[in-house]
Amino acid sequence: xxxxxxxxxxxxxxxxxxxxxxxxxxxxxxxxxxxxxxxxxxxxxxxxxxxxxxxxxxxxxxxxxxxxxxxxxxxxxxxxxxxxxxxxxxxxxxxxxxxxxxxxxxxxxxxxxxxxxxxxxxxxxxxxxxxxxxxxxxxxxxxxxxxxxxxxxxxxxxxxxxxxxxxxxxxxxxxxxxxxxxxxxxxxxxxxxxx
Numbered sequence: 001x002x003x004x005x006x007x008x009x010x011x012x013x014x015x016x017x018x019x020x021x022x023x024x025x026x027x028x029x030x031x032x033x034x035x036x037x038x039x040x041x042x043x044x045x046x047x048x049x050x051x052x053x054x055x056x057x058x059x060x061x062x063x064x065x066x067x068x069x070x071x072x073x074x075x076x077x078x079x080x081x082x083x084x085x086x087x088x089x090x091x092x093x094x095x096x097x098x099x100x101x102x103x104x105x106x107x108x109x110x111x112x113x114x115x116x117x118x119x120x121x122x123x124x125x126x127x128x129x130x131x132x133x134x135x136x137x138x139x140x141x142x143x144x145x146x147x148x149x150x151x152x153x154x155x156x157x158x159x160x161x162x163x164x165x166x167x168x169x170x171x172x173x174x175x176x177x178x179x180x181x182x183x184x185x186x187x188x189x190x191x192x193x194x195x
Contacts, residue, residue: 007042007067018146028068036080038071094147098140105131107159114150125154128162 008016014024031037041064048059071077099109108128113121125144127137137156145152157165 007069009065009067016149035071035074037068039066039068041066102132102136102140105129123155124152127156128159130158
């Protein structure tokens with residue numbers, strides 16, 4: 001419901017949800033029968049990887065793919081969309097727990113954008129800390145994206161860079177409402193970054 005304007009093939013739905021193909025197919029059949037989603041075939045242009053030669057000419061092939069998308073004409077569409085938004089906000093405690101599991105180096109975590117049902121923000125998640133392992137953070141982010149069903153735009157910085165930006169009155173890309181999940185930094189007036 002968050003991706004109501006997107007056309008997603010089966011493989012992408014599996015990747016984003018983290019579920020296996022039989023389960024995804026079963027759920028899609030049920031949603032199609034109810035009328036929550038629709039499907040159609042589209043022509044998809046795919047690049048064929050070139051063989052290792054001097055003259056690498058990029059070739060394309062067209063293949064027909066079945067894509068699924070939200071049915072905005074469904075009579076309970078707005079209610080379902082609101083329900084999914086509320087459910088993602090209810091998972092805030094899970095996100096806090098996951099962020100804390102990234103290590104003791106986390107000093108500040110701020111959610112905005114997609115988490116607060118606002119697609120106009122440039123960044124959905126700001127994480128400030130020292131010694132954060134990139135691989136562990138990317139696994140955490142993959143789990144959050146699977147829960148939300150949508151890519152998360154994030155900003156990851158150390159405390160030195162964050163302090164520099166704070167001193168320079170940088171807006172940190174947050175122009176709309178934000179919500180601090182975990183605040184260990186001595187930031188007394190983070191609110192002045194909101195327009």
